[in-house]
Each structure stands twice: as C-alpha cells, then as structure tokens.
Amino acid sequence: GEDVEQSLFLSVREGDSSVINCTYTDSSSTYLYWYKQEPGAGLQLLTYIFSNMDMKQDQRLTVLLNKKDKHLSLRIADTQTGDSAIYFCAESHSGGYQKVTFGTGTKLQVIP
Amino acid sequence: AAGVIQSPRHLIKEKRETATLKCYPIPRHDTVYWYQQGPGQDPQFLISFYEKMQSDKGSIPDRFSAQQFSDYHSELNMSSLELGDSALYFCASSTRDTEAFFGQGTRLTVV
Numbered sequence: 001g002e003d004v005e006q007s008l009f010l011s012v013r014e015g016d017s018s019v020i021n022c023t024y025t026d027s028s029s030t031y032l033y034w035y036k037q038e039p040g041a042g043l044q045l046l047t048y049i050f051s052n053m054d055m056k057q058d059q060r061l062t063v064l065l066n067k068k069d070k071h072l073s074l075r076i077a078d079t080q081t082g083d084s085a086i087y088f089c090a091e092s093h094s095g096g097y098q099k100v101t102f103g104t105g106t107k108l109q110v111i112p
Numbered sequence: 113a114a115g116v117i118q119s120p121r122h123l124i125k126e127k128r129e130t131a132t133l134k135c136y137p138i139p140r141h142d143t144v145y146w147y148q149q150g151p152g153q154d155p156q157f158l159i160s161f162y163e164k165m166q167s168d169k170g171s172i173p174d175r176f177s178a179q180q181f182s183d184y185h186s187e188l189n190m191s192s193l194e195l196g197d198s199a200l201y202f203c204a205s206s207t208r209d210t211e212a213f214f215g216q217g218t219r220l221t222v223v
Contacts, residue, residue, distance in 0.1 A: 031211060033211070035214075042202065042215065042217045043155070043202060043214040043217075045211070045213070048211055088154060088155075092212070099168055100145070102155045
C-alpha cells in the first residue's frame with residue numbers, strides 16, 4: 001500500500017537553510033510533490049520531481065530524491081518568516097489520472 | 113491563468129443536514145479529484161472522475177456521493193452531516209499530461 005511519512009515539526013532561524021524530509025513506500029511512484037499550506041489556506045504546489053530524476057532546483061528550493069531509499073527532501077535556502085507553514089510531501093503514480101497521496105505534513109516554524 | 117474554482121468557500125450546516133460542494137476544473141481538464149482534510153490532518157482522497165465516470169474511490173463515506181457533469185464540473189453531495197464531517201474539502205483537476213492542480217478548498221463546519 002501507499003504510505004508517506006514525514007517528521008511533524010521543524011524549527012529554524014531566519015536566514016538558515018531548512019531541510020524537510022520524507023519517506024515513501026510505493027516504489028512505483030512516478031511523481032513526487034511538495035505542497036505548502038499556510039494556516040486556513042489551500043494547498044500550494046511548490047515543486048515536483050519525476051522519479052527518474054535525482055535533483056531539481058528552483059530558486060531557493062532544492063529537491064533531492066534517493067529512489068533506492070525512497071527518500072525525498074526539500075531544502076529551502078535563506079529561510080524567511082513567510083516560509084512558516086505546513087509542508088506536505090506527496091506522491092502519485094503518474095501525472096494525470098492517479099490520485100495524489102499526501103504525507104503527514106511537517107510544520108515549519110521560522111524564528112526571526 | 114484559470115485555476116480550479118470551488119464554491120462555496122465556507123459553509124456552515126447543522127447536524128443531519130445536507131451539503132453540496134461544487135468544483136469547476138481548469139478548462140480542458142478532464143479529471144477531477146476530491147479530498148477531505150480534517151483539522152490537523154493531511155488531505156485524504158475521497159473519489160475521482162475521468163470523463164464523467166468514476167475512476168477511483170478512496171475513503172468516501174456512504175453518506176457522500178459525487179458526480180461529474182457534461183461540462184466537467186463536479187459536485188460532492190453530503191447527507192446526514194455529522195460533526196466529524198467538519199473539514200476542508202479540496203477539489204483538484206488534471207489532464208493526462210499534467211499534475212493535479214488544487215482549488216482553494218471549501219471549509220465545511222457542521223454544528
């Protein structure tokens with residue numbers, strides 16, 4: 001079955017880098033996503049990576065995928081107070097017609 | 113660019129009442145997904161539709177039903193509402209070649 005796990009909480013100081021980790025069990029996952037959710041708000045897709053990639057960088061965000069260990073990480077460089085939110089790792093089997101399975105979410109707290 | 117539109121954004125209902133949530137997918141998207149996110153929980157998949165047919169089913173209670181219409185919009189009907197149905201309900205849409213795009217959600221409060 002599908003299972004996506006994350007640590008529940010991460011606290012970092014403003015300006016430091018944040019690394020949020022995620023493990024998944026479904027080896028047939030094709031797309032791996034990172035979503036951001038601010039309090040009371042919707043889901044914002046931050047970035048995603050195909051399972052045949054090892055790394056993807058987009059401005060302050062770096063996604064690393066270790067497919068052998070089924071481990072995904074999201075690094076946020078120069079973390080700002082506006083980055084405080086819950087970050088969900090998610091996976092799906094293909095880009096289109098398969099449901100997205102979400103992880104438990106990591107609450108990132110940025111200390112000024 | 114057009115996004116997934118959900119209505120209403122907020123809804124308050126009493127126990128045992130019925131609620132209908134609507135989702136308007138991005139134009140030319142043919143697949144719609146519904147998710148339920150309880151307080152402090154991760155979004156849980158309820159049901160999906162492709163070309164107006166149910167394509168997958170998750171943890172959707174029997175009291176809930178959904179359909180996709182000829183214009184591809186979808187409605188989630190929830191009957192005999194319970195306090196535990198209070199949650200944020202997300203709709204997402206996609207095509208074969210795109211990832212799922214999520215709407216802003218409908219916050220349902222059952223009192």
